[in-house]
Amino acid sequence: DTAVSQTPKYLVTQMGNDKSIKCEQNLGHDTMYWYKQDSKKFLKIMFSYNNKELIINETVPNRFSPKSPDKAHLNLHINSLELGDSAVYFCASSPLLAGVVMNEQFFGPGTRLTVL
């Protein structure tokens, strides 16, 4: 009965490869997010997405792309992986309240990506 799940939990890969991280939420939320957390625990939002709008943090390289097959899923695809992409990636979701997203976020357990 996990609320927000991510797969895989660990991902080790070579530079230049393309990889995807999957995220699913069973909370019925309308908005989902991807965050990157570096080794100093700094949390940086990468994308927020609902069924109407994708908001991209302009500092995110275009090698990163979110893909949403349906409301409950928001996958993260990364092309041409670089050493600096090594981090923990978190998926999160939020409900709408009266059409406004103002509530807390529910986070997945994270995916630790290591690029060699």
Add this chain to the structure above:
Amino acid sequence: GNSVTQMEGPVTLSEEAFLTINCTYTATGYPSLFWYVQYPGEGLQLLLKATKADDKGSNKGFEATYRKETTSFHLEKGSVQVSDSAVYFCALGSQQGGSYIPTFGRGTSLIVHP
């Protein structure tokens, strides 16, 4: 734009000591304020929240009061336990131009010794 500033860590305390982690924010409009906690190897989870000025959020002995006049949301606990060792994130959420913008502080690591 919005921003959240937290005191730098790590904060190191002995068990049963009093805890304060300072958090101040800059935002337009009327944001909601949150504290999240991240235990080692896990994702963030909501600890408490406040949605308007003078609201007090509380949970598991932790408290924080939304102070609009000082734009602060300091986290306090009267007696910490070893199990409280974690990273604590102050965050705000606000509407900007029809979109929801969550903003997190840099996190404060808390280490509690027996």
